[in-house]
Amino acid sequence: MTEPATPDATTHAMAFTPEDLPTSDSFFKPHRIVLLLLAAALVFSIAWFMRWDWLPRYLPRLGQGILVTLAMLVSTSILGFLIAVPLGLVQVTGPWPLKALAKSFCTVIRGTPLLLQLWLLYYGLGSLFPQFPAIRQSFLWPYLRESWPYGVAALTISFAAYEGEVMRGAFAGVPAGELEAGRAYGMSRWTVFRRIWLPRAIHRALPTLNGETVLQLKATPLVATITVIDVYAVISKVRQDTFITYEPLLLLALIYMCLTAILVLAFRTLENRIPTRGA
Amino acid sequence: MADPASFINWGLLALSPPGWGGVLLSGFVASIKIAVGGYAFGLALGIGGACGKLYGGPILRDLMECYTTIVRAVPELVLILLLYYAGTDALNHVLGLFGIGTVDIGGLAAGIFVIGIVQGAYSTEVLRGAIKAVPAGQIEAARAYGMSPFKVTTRITLPAMLPYAIPGLSNLWLIATKDTALLAVVGFSELTLMTRQAAGATKSYLLFFCAAGVLYLALTLVSDVFIRLIERRARRGFVEQS
Numbered sequence: 135m136t137e138p139a140t141p142d143a144t145t146h147a148m149a150f151t152p153e154d155l156p157t158s159d160s161f162f163k164p165h166r167i168v169l170l171l172l173a174a175a176l177v178f179s180i181a182w183f184m185r186w187d188w189l190p191r192y193l194p195r196l197g198q199g200i201l202v203t204l205a206m207l208v209s210t211s212i213l214g215f216l217i218a219v220p221l222g223l224v225q226v227t228g229p230w231p232l233k234a235l236a237k238s239f240c241t242v243i244r245g246t247p248l249l250l251q252l253w254l255l256y257y258g259l260g261s262l263f264p265q266f267p268a269i270r271q272s273f274l275w276p277y278l279r280e281s282w283p284y285g286v287a288a289l290t291i292s293f294a295a296y297e298g299e300v301m302r303g304a305f306a307g308v309p310a311g312e313l314e315a316g317r318a319y320g321m322s323r324w325t326v327f328r329r330i331w332l333p334r335a336i337h338r339a340l341p342t343l344n345g346e347t348v349l350q351l352k353a354t355p356l357v358a359t360i361t362v363i364d365v366y367a368v369i370s371k372v373r374q375d376t377f378i379t380y381e382p383l384l385l386l387a388l389i390y391m392c393l394t395a396i397l398v399l400a401f402r403t404l405e406n407r408i409p410t411r412g413a
Numbered sequence: 414m415a416d417p418a419s420f421i422n423w424g425l426l427a428l429s430p431p432g433w434g435g436v437l438l439s440g441f442v443a444s445i446k447i448a449v450g451g452y453a454f455g456l457a458l459g460i461g462g463a464c465g466k467l468y469g470g471p472i473l474r475d476l477m478e479c480y481t482t483i484v485r486a487v488p489e490l491v492l493i494l495l496l497y498y499a500g501t502d503a504l505n506h507v508l509g510l511f512g513i514g515t516v517d518i519g520g521l522a523a524g525i526f527v528i529g530i531v532q533g534a535y536s537t538e539v540l541r542g543a544i545k546a547v548p549a550g551q552i553e554a555a556r557a558y559g560m561s562p563f564k565v566t567t568r569i570t571l572p573a574m575l576p577y578a579i580p581g582l583s584n585l586w587l588i589a590t591k592d593t594a595l596l597a598v599v600g601f602s603e604l605t606l607m608t609r610q611a612a613g614a615t616k617s618y619l620l621f622f623c624a625a626g627v628l629y630l631a632l633t634l635v636s637d638v639f640i641r642l643i644e645r646r647a648r649r650g651f652v653e654q655s
Contacts, residue, residue, distance in 0.1 A: 144584040147538035150486040165471050245587075245633035246626045247594035250605050254622035257609070261618050352488040359598060366491070379502075383495045387487045394486040 145345035149352070150394050152344065152402035184381050192372055199365035200389065206354045206364060210286055211347050214293030219332070221294060222301025236298065243295035249356055252288040256281060256360040285357035293350050297339075300346065304339035305331065337408060344401035348394055365389055433611035433621065440607030441628050443521070444593045447603060450525035452589040455532025456582070462537030467544055477537065484534030490595050496527040497599050520601040528592055535585050543578035544570060576647045583640040590632055604628060 146153075161170065224236045243251070263269050263278055277283050308331055316326040336343075355366035369386045373379065466477045484492060500523060547570055555569040597606035604625055612621040 143539065143542055143581050144588075147535045147542070147581060147585070148485060148588070150482060154482065154485075163471070166475065169472065169475055241634075242626075242630060245630040247591040247605060247629060249594045249597060250608070250622060250625055250629065253605070253609060254619070254626065257612060258619040258622050261616070348486075355488045355490045356595075366488075379498050380495075383491065383498075386491050387483070387495065390488055390491060391483070391486045 145342050145349065149345040149348035150398055151341065151348070152398050152405065155398060155402065180384065184384075185378055186381060188372060188376050188378065188382075189385075192368065195368050195371075196365060196389075199363060199368035200393070202362065203351075203354050203364040203366075203393070206282075206285065206289060206357060206362070207347075207351050210289035210293055211350055213286070213290040214350075215297055215343075217290065217294035218297035218301050221298030222303075222305050222335075225298070225302040226305040240295045240298050243292055244299070248288065248292050248353055249359065251292065252285065252356055252360060255288050256284040260284060281360045282357070282362050285360060285362045289350065289353060289357070292353065293346070296349075297343065297346055300339050300342045301335060304335040307338055308334045340401075340405060340408070344398070344405075347401070348397060351390070351393060351397060433615065436607050436611055437604065437621070437624060437628070440602060440604040441632075443601075444590070444603040444605075445632070446521060447524040447528055447593045447596065447601075448586075448590045450521075451528025451532055451593070452586055454525055454529030455536050455585070455589070458529065458533025459536025459540050462533060463540035463544060466537065466541050481534045481537055484531055485538075489531055489592055490598060492531055493527045493595050493599060496530055497523055500526055520596075524593070524596050524601050524603070527596075528589060531592065532585060532589055535588070536582065539581035539585060540574070540578055543574040543581070546577040547573045576651060579640075579644050579647050583636075583644070586640075587633055587636060590636070591629070594629075 145151075160166070221236050221240065224232045225240075228236070260278075269275060269278065312330055312334065313326055316330045321329065354364060358364055358367035358370060361367075366386065369382045372382045376382075462477050462480070465473050466481075469477065551569055551573055552565060555565045560568065593603050594605040596603050597609065600606070608621045608625040612618040615621070
């Protein structure tokens with residue numbers, strides 16, 4: 135893939151990150167107050183003149199949809215990160231067969247669209263599994279008949295591949311002297327990894343990690359195409375039922391913006407809690 | 414019939430009508446067309462956006478900030494749906510004002526438009542970062558030599574920012590090729606949707622999705638080769654970092 139000289143730059147260009155959050159005093163400039171008033175007028179006219187009578191009926195379902203979206207985001211990010219750590223590590227220190235395997239995994243996943251991977255898993259594997267009686271009789275079958283495991287699998291794999299690349303750079307970027315210092319203190323290789331290498335790598339990867347998580351949030355609505363009822367699917371249902379085009383989509387955009395803002399705020403709090411030297 | 418060769422029916426990928434290979438390839442060509450068009454449109458928007466963000470007045474700067482913030486915080490899929498409907502509606506409305514009646518703009522133009530708007534925000538950010546990375550001394554030196562602002566831009570800022578911008582811009586190209594798959598959701602017949610139709614008609618899902626995956630991957634890998642060449646040329650004269 136393109137050399138990860140600046141993977142953060144691309145992630146930053148595509149995802150809203152904590153550096154973009156406005157400070158509270160930045161609002162009090164004359165032209166901004168005027169712009170804010172104009173925006174308020176726009177929001178008011180959208181709320182007043184467009185049709186929102188469908189909203190109360192769908193509110194409970196919207197809430198459930200948001201919960202499904204968040205569950206997808208959190209579960210796949212955590213699972214994906216757990217896979218990404220060995221993926222990155224193997225690419226830095228592993229023996230060459232593992233290195234090649236991890237690298238080709240990242241290349242293949244990052245080189246094909248997520249939607250295609252999702253449909254490959256859902257339609258492809260989903261049509262293959264019922265042909266094997268062993269799978270039909272296993273305890274997994276009730277889950278494999280649902281659609282969400284395929285969504286979780288596809289999102290996890292994609293997050294792991296992108297984040298594996300980031301972790302590779304992060305592991306490689308930890309100064310060798312710090313690891314040598316750990317060894318000199320008589321730490322075992324595992325202790326060095328657990329106490330120094332991994333925490334330092336995660337710290338280095340954190341800004342990119344939160345950008346990638348925002349990107350993961352932006353990828354979750356794709357699972358609606360395989361009949362997982364997330365917030366996007368609920369809005370699609372509204373549009374089908376009521377034949378209203380814009381209002382549901384505008385609300386959906388607003389919901390995602392709020393979710394992104396919450397995510398970014400959470401990450402900023404996390405980042406601020408990590409002590410750094412100087413600065 | 415336990416022979417594995419009969420399990421995979423390669424004849425389905427044949428180019429002529431009983432096979433679906435030709436359909437896949439035409440979808441692939443459509444995908445590439447949208448990616449190229451959308452990327453070029455996005456790059457044009459990005460140059461304007463970056464200049465607006467860096468050199469524009471306070472109001473223009475804030476509006477640009479809103480644009481990039483919204484695109485970076487809302488999923489592409491939602492933006493594509495919104496822009497697809499809003500774009501065609503707005504166009505027909507404007508044409509209606511001039512009394513030209515409605516036109517049905519083709520999927521290609523609509524696809525290029527929506528991918529371009531999304532890419533525009535991303536490349537605005539990439540280019541802004543790259544322009545800011547140009548050492549201020551070089552621009553000051555150019556001014557000191559009496560160059561006009563336009564000349565400074567074309568002779569110093571743009572060439573000097575290129576090495577910083579190319580990694581990001583090439584990533585954006587790869588993203589543009591993959592974002593075209595999202596247009597399958599609005600029913601534009603690009604590679605992913607064609608694949609799904611072929612797979613649904615023949616029931617050999619794995620074969621067709623894997624074939625489409627190979628096409629996308631080939632596009633990525635071929636692009637990668639060219640990106641390497643471009644990058645090496647853009648970075649000539651740079652001190653190699655160890």
